[in-house]
Amino acid sequence: MASVSVIEAGRVAPRRASVLRKLRGGLQGSEYAWAIAFCIPYIGVFIAFVVFPVFYGLWLGHQPSLYVELFNDPIYQQTVVNTILYLVIGVNVKMFLALLLSGFFMRRGWWVKGLLMIYVLPWAVPALPTFISIHWMLNTQWGLINNVLWDAFGIDGPGWLDTSRWLALGSVIVTYIWKNMPFWTVILLAGRMAIPQELYEAAEVDGATGIRRFVHVSLPLLANLYLVCTLLSTIFTLGDFNTAYFISGGGPALSTHVLATLGIRDAFEIARPQLGVAAVLSALPLMIPLVMLLMHKLRTSEVQL
Amino acid sequence: MIQLTRRSVLQRSLAVAAAGALARPYIANAAAKTATVWWTQGFVPEEDAAFKRIVDEYQKQSGNTIDYSLIPFAPLMQKIVSALTSGDVPDLVSHDINDQVVVPQNAWDDKVVEVSDVIDTQKDKYHPTVYLATQYYNNVTKKRGGYLIPFKTAVLPFHVWTPLVEKAGFKLSDAPKTWDAFWDFFKPMQPKLRETMRNVYAMGLQCTTTGPADGNNMFHHFLIANGGNGIVTKDGKPHLDDPQVKEAVIKSLTYITKAYKDGYVPSGALSWNDADDNNAFHSKLFVMDLDGTISTEVAIKDKEERAQVTTMSLPNKNDGTPMTAELGVGGAFIPKGAKSVDVAKEFMTYLIQPKVSNDFLKEGLGRWLPTMPSLVKDDPFWSADPQVKAYMTEGLLSDTVPNYPVFNPGYAEVNAQQIWGVAEADIIRNGVDPKTAAETALKKIETILAKYPIVQS
C-alpha cells in the first residue's frame, strides 16, 4: 500500500496523534462518526424498548393510593417476606454451593470432566419443561418423589405444594438452585482457572493444603468476582417469574407468591394492571441500590466473568 | 475488502435500530369490511372446527372477512386485559366467562359498545335468565343496557364415577335429595374404597384460591343451597347484612372446610386451577365433583369409559325447595374503539340465529348449552345422551340465576380476588373459625361493592 519510508513517517504521526487523542480523550472527525455509527443500533434499541416501557410502567404505577392498598394487604405482606427469603436464601445458598462445587470441579480425572458435562444440563435445558416436570414430581398423589418415598421407605410423602407455605416456598427455592447453580459454578470455575498455578504451588510449599489453601489463596482472589456475581444474580432473581409461577403457582392459597408473580396476578387475574405494576415497582427501593452498587463495582475493579 | 462507506453503515445501523419495520404477518387493512375477532379456543377440537365453519359460511354470505384468533382460555383473559388497558382493541371478543369477569367492569366504565340492536333480534327466544345476563349497568349513562351478546350457556352438574360408587357398595339411586345430605352420601365410600385403592377421595371440592371460576362457582352453589341467594339482588344492591345471608355463608364455609379437614378432599385442592380438578377427576382421584359444563365427560374419548360417568342435576336446597343453579352465559362483546363495529354486529347477529347457534353448539359435542329453551325442547339431540340430558335439564328447564357480577360489577372483583377461596384457606390453614372468616369475607365484599353504587337499575 505504501513504501517503507512512508510507513516510517506515517507511524510517527499517528502515534503522536494517538497520544494527543488520549490526552484530549476524544476522537476526531471521521473516527468520531464511525464510533457514533457503531453505537446507534444499541441506542435505538434502548430508546425504543427500554426507555418507553420503563416510563410507561412508572406512569401506570404512580398513584400513591395503590401503594397504600398494597401495604395493607396481607397477601402482599406475605409476598414481600417470600421475596426476601427467596433472594437471601436462594441466591446465597446457590452462590455458596457454586463456589464449593467450582473447587470440586477443579479436580483431576476424566470422570470429573464427564460429570461437569452432565452437571450443566439444567442450564441448557429450557426452563418451562423442567419446571413443569418438577411440579409433577412434587405432586402429592402421583409425583415421583412421593412414589419413591412410598416404594423405598413406605412413607406417605407430605403435600409438598399443597399444604404448607414453607414446604412450597422451599420447593421453589430448591428448584431455583437446581436451575441456576450450574451457570454460576461455571463462571466461578473460570475464575478459579485464571488463578496462576504458581500461587497454589507456593502455598503448598508453605504447608497450606485443602481448606487453608482455599481460604488464603483462592478466596481473596475470587472475592471480587463472587461479589459481582452475587449482585448480578440478586438482580436477576428479583425479577424471576418462571420458577415461582410454574412450581408453586403462588399456592397454597396465595401464600408463596413473589413480587414478580403477584404483579402478574394483580394485573391479569384481578384485572387491575395498575396494581400489578405498583406491586413490582415496590421492589425499586431494593433494586436501585443493588444496581448502583453493581455499576460501581464494575467500574472500579476489573472482574473476569 | 468489503466496500463499506460510513453512510451505508449509518443507514444500516438505523435500520437495525428500527427492528420493528421488518416482516409483518399480514397487511393491516383499514377497510371497514374486515373484523378482528378474538375467540376462545375450545376445550375440544370439535368446538374450534365448528367455529371455523360458521366463519366460512358467514364470509361467503356477507362478503366480509373475519380475521379471527383462537386463543386458549387463560391467555385470552390476559390479552383482553392488556388490550382494554392499552386501548388497542379488536372488534369482537368472545370469552367463556365474559359475563363474570370482563363485561361487568368494562360496561361500568363505558368501554363497551351497546349492542341491544343485536340482542333484540332474538329477545323473545332467549331464556329469561339469559336475557337478564345481557344487561349491565353503565356508570356513565347511569342505566343498564345490553352489552353482552349471548350464544351459549353452562351450569354446574354433578359428575360421578358410577363404578367407584358401586365398588364401595352403594347405589346412586339411593342418594338423598337435599344438598348437604347428598354430599354426605359420598363420604362413607372413601374408607371402603381405601381398602383396595391407595389414593382415592370422596369428593373433589374446589376450595381453591387459584381459578378463575371453579372455586367461586362451587361456593356460590353451597351459598344458594343454604338460602343465601339474596346476597346480591337483581337491582345490583348487596344484602350483606341480611342475617339469612350471613347464616348461609357460615354454613357453607363450615361444610366445605370440614370436608377438607376431615380428609375427604385431595390436599391439592387448595391450589387447583380450573383444569386441575378435571384432570384429577379423570385419574379417578375422587368419586364425584361439582363442575361447570360436561367437559369432563366430553374429554373422555373412550365411549365405554365415558358411559361410566353419571351426570346428575342438582338436588334440593337444604330447606327442601328446588335448587337454583348459577347459569353461566357465554357471549361476545364489542369494545369501544373497535374499528369495524358494524361487521362485528353483523357477524354476531348471524351467529345467534337459532339454527346457526344450535348447530354450532351441537358440533362442539354439546359441551355448552343453547340460550333458548325452545331449541332443547325441539331438538332430540339434547335429550338423546343421558349426560347431556341431565345437563340440559339443569340449565334450561330448571330455576336458574345469572352470575352475580351481572347484577353488580363489583362482584366481579370479589370473584377475581377469590375472597371465598381465601376465607376457606384461612379456616383450613390458619385455624380461623367459620364465623370470623365469614365476617371478614363479607366485610371485604362490602368494601369492594361500595365502590360500585348503583343509582338506578
Added chain:
Amino acid sequence: MTAVTAGEIAPRRHPNYKLRRRLGEALALALGLVLVVWTLAPIYNMVMVALESHNDVFSTNVWPADPSPYSFWIVFTEGYWYLEYFWHQYANSIYIGFWTVFLTLGIGSMVSYSIGRMRIRHGWLLTNAALLTYLVPASFLAIPFYRMMQAYGLGNNVWSIIAVEVTFATPYAIFIFQQYGRSIPFELDEAARIDGASPIQVYFRIYLPLMAPALVAVGTYALLLAWNEYLYQFLLLSNKRSMTVPVALAQFLNSDESPWNYMMATAIVYAVPPVVIYYLFRGRMTAGLTMGGVKG
C-alpha cells in the same frame, strides 16, 4: 510416619496420607453420585412421563410400566390438536433464537467496540444506561411492552419477541465484551490503523476474530435466554401460527384432557437444540469465560 528418601526433599505429608487420599476420592465419588441424581432427576421424570401411556401418567410408578415412544410419534406427526402447528411453532422458536443471537452479538459487539476500543467519550454513560435495563426486570414490563408492540405495529409478530430478548441480552453482552476486550492489546488496533485500516475494517478483521470465544459465550447465553422465555412469548403472540413452543406447551396445562405424555415428549423435542448447541460450543465457551491476565 513419613519417609524422607535420601537426597530428596519430599513435601511434608500428613500421616495416613494414602488413606486420606482414598477417603477423599471416595467422598468425591459420593458427591459425584449425588450430583448426578440431583441433576438428572427432573429430566428423568420428563423422559419417564413421555414414555408412559396416558393412563399410567397418574400411576404411582417410579419406573415406566410399559415404555413406548408413541408420544414422540404423535409429536413428530403433529397428531394431536394442540400440536397441530408444532413444526411451525418450532420454526418460530428457532427463528427467534437465531435473530436474537445475531442481533445481540452484532449490536453488543458494535457498542463495545465503540466504547472499549475506539474509546468514545462518555462511553461509560452508555454502559451504565445498559445496566439500567436490569433495574426494572423483564417480568415487570409486561403491559407496557404489550402496548408498545401494538403501537409499533408488531402485535402478534415474532419480531416483538426478538426485540424483547435482544433488549435484555445486550447489556450483559456489552458487559462481557468489555471485560473480555481488555485482554486484547490496543497495539493491534493501532497497528492496523496505522496500516490505513478504517475502523470498520479493524472491527471486522481484528476485533471480531479475537473476540470469538466471548462471542460464542454470549451467543449461547442469548440463545438460552430466548429459548427459556415464556412470559413475553405468551403475552405478545396470540395465535397458533405465530406462537412458539413454550406457549404451546403451557396450553396443555389448561387442558381438561391432560395428555401429559405428549406434553413431555414435546418438551423433550424442544429441549434438544440448546443442549446440542451448548455441548458443541462448550470448549469455546469456557475459553470465552476464562481470561488470563488481570484479576479482580
